[in-house]
Amino acid sequence: MRPARALIDLAALRHNYRLARRLHGGRALAVVKANAYGHGAVRCAQALAQEADGFAVAFLEEALELRAAGLQHPILLLEGVFSMAELGEVMRHGLWIVVHHEAQIEMLERAAPTAAVNVWLKINSGMNRAGFLPAAATHAWERLRATGKVADITLMTHFARADEPQVITTAEQVARFDAATARLPGARSLANSGGILGWPAARRDWARPGILLYGADPMPEQHHGLEPVMTLESAVMAVREIAAGEPLGYGGRFVAERPTRVGLVAMGYADGYPRAVPDGTPVAIDEEPARIIGRVSMDMLTVDLTGLPDAGIGSRVELWGRRVPVNRVAQAAGTIAYELLCNVKRVRLSYSD
Numbered sequence: 467m468r469p470a471r472a473l474i475d476l477a478a479l480r481h482n483y484r485l486a487r488r489l490h491g492g493r494a495l496a497v498v499k500a501n502a503y504g505h506g507a508v509r510c511a512q513a514l515a516q517e518a519d520g521f522a523v524a525f526l527e528e529a530l531e532l533r534a535a536g537l538q539h540p541i542l543l544l545e546g547v548f549s550m551a552e553l554g555e556v557m558r559h560g561l562w563i564v565v566h567h568e569a570q571i572e573m574l575e576r577a578a579p580t581a582a583v584n585v586w587l588k589i590n591s592g593m594n595r596a597g598f599l600p601a602a603a604t605h606a607w608e609r610l611r612a613t614g615k616v617a618d619i620t621l622m623t624h625f626a627r628a629d630e631p632q633v634i635t636t637a638e639q640v641a642r643f644d645a646a647t648a649r650l651p652g653a654r655s656l657a658n659s660g661g662i663l664g665w666p667a668a669r670r671d672w673a674r675p676g677i678l679l680y681g682a683d684p685m686p687e688q689h690h691g692l693e694p695v696m697t698l699e700s701a702v703m704a705v706r707e708i709a710a711g712e713p714l715g716y717g718g719r720f721v722a723e724r725p726t727r728v729g730l731v732a733m734g735y736a737d738g739y740p741r742a743v744p745d746g747t748p749v750a751i752d753e754e755p756a757r758i759i760g761r762v763s764m765d766m767l768t769v770d771l772t773g774l775p776d777a778g779i780g781s782r783v784e785l786w787g788r789r790v791p792v793n794r795v796a797q798a799a800g801t802i803a804y805e806l807l808c809n810v811k812r813v814r815l816s817y818s819d
């Protein structure tokens with residue numbers, strides 16, 4: 467069997483959830499959208515089932531997958547519903563919904579009166595992506611109440627730059643949100659991972675940790691004690707020597723400056739490893755630091771074994787995990803850990819408790 471796999475450490479996931487909940491105070495919805503950022507939504511939710519106050523996903527189908535697996539917790543749809551039919555499903559399955567736009571209020575107004583739904587009313591406090599403008603918050607809240615189909619209304623907002631401790635934007639968003647909602651009752655939810663870790667003023671009734679659950683710290687320079695959950699690994703499947711001056715791989719991007727021992731690794735961009743990484747991107751081989759040389763191809767990539775005489779066929783290669791932070795690979799690829807983790811595919815997911 468091809469040795470490429472993603473090892474998922476569920477104890478680390480629980481550690482990270484507890485850390486977030488303790489730091490934030492109040493309750494925390496574990497964000498498991500996008501198949502738990504590539505880690506497997508059902509398995510991750512089951513691993514957190516004893517302690518999670520609830521879960522958040524992007525849309526209905528993601529929530530139904532958790533319900534089908536027997537999870538009875540509150541599950542919030544972060545994008546809310548897309549149609550009246552979905553609203554019916556939401557009520558049937560006892561899901562919670564974000565309402566971020568007029569059309570979603572209209573759906574609630576038109577819906578047949580059935581079980582009342584818990585709504586999270588999203589205020590646009592400065593990200594300008596989704597949500598009601600601060601000036602429209604009270605009117606939206608009153609319209610929701612008037613439908614008679616809404617149980618609790620939680621007030622929420624989302625940060626654009628919570629992972630940048632040196633910029634003032636997040637503090638401004640908090641102030642704008644507080645001003646807009648000062649006269650409205652109900653619980654509050656402001657903080658994503660960056661908000662939980664970096665902005666005490668954003669810690670309220672409900673946290674919404676996502677990326678931090680998976681151990682990829684959005685502010686890695688601050689060392690919050692998160693544990694990486696995923697180890698993406700494979701093995702060396704062939705070794706060859708190339709002479710000084712010889713090219714390696716597609717495009718001949720890497721050219722050996724000296725005789726080089728090249729390890730061929732069963733991992734490529736079809737598995738979700740980013741093609742964009744340059745020569746020199748870190749990996750760990752049998753726990754030792756090493757580097758990628760040559761372009762990443764669809765099913766394979768190549769590493770420099772010159773300084774690792776004991777490494778050879780069968781040597782374990784960590785692409786990211788405890789030795790190689792996924793944030794470092796993301797930086798090398800010009801992207802963020804979120805994207806790398808969500809993109810993992812084709813490899814087996816192996817779980818350990």
Ligand SMILES: *Cc1c(COP(=O)(O)O)cnc(C)c1O
Nearest residue numbers: 497544624658659674675676677
């Ligand atoms: C995805 C998402 C989160 C989680 O964000 P992280 O940065 O991964 O912690 C929280 N809230 C909303 C509205 C989201 O869409």
